[in-house]
Amino acid sequence: EFRGIDNCNYFPDYTSIRMKNFIKFFCSVVVLLFIASIPQETFASQILFHDNFDDGNAEGWEEYIGTGGSWIVQSGEYTGQVNRGSSISTRAFAGDVNWTDYIFELKVKGTSGVDKKVKFRYKSNNEFYEFNLRSSPFNDLAVGKAGQNGWLQFVPVQNSQGIWYEVKVIVKDNNIKIYIDGSLKFDFTDTNNPIFNGKIGLEVWPGAAA
DSSP states (O other): OEEEESSOBBEESSOOOOOOOOOEEEOOEEEEEEEEEETTEEEEEEEEEEEOSTTSSOTTEEEEOOTTOEEEEETTEEEEEOOTTOSSOEEEEESOTTOOSEEEEEEEEESSSSOOEEEEEEEETTEEEEEEEEOTTTOEEEEEETTOSSOSEEEEOOOOTTOOEEEEEEEETTEEEEEETTEEEEEEEOOSSOOOOOEEEEEEOTTSOO
């Protein structure tokens, strides 16, 4: 179970988005345009996308439902679920495939299962980056790229069910930075056919929800 989006922001020349996790994603999603970066500080303007789900709907999101899965908006929470053992995940995407450099902020909370997956610079099923904040027994941040043989990197990150974690993804040119609760956990420059643009996405992997 993965809870979803809460206070999500996306901004262009840098963009920012925030999200939270049946899976459940609670979030006020905002994407901002990135303007400049000064050591550990980012300036952004022009909100490209915003959704706090207070309106009770998920307008602006493209939903793909796995076996027995669903997306539900209730009480400002975006909840996605899929049957354990399904061969198809439950996913939702937002934004513009032409988004380039941006900041994606989200809050994530697991309620059951292990996986909490978020995609960024998503162009197609064959072109995207993603991270998976996995709880016990893994307790790590797995960062991947479509077509990559395995994950790019596993970073130890202790995380437990029922607790919100603030996540920030910054993509600038071919560099990716991921922060968890304000601490930089992943800093990677992709020199192997990097992906420079794409949407944002949420995914409930089979087995993530009971």
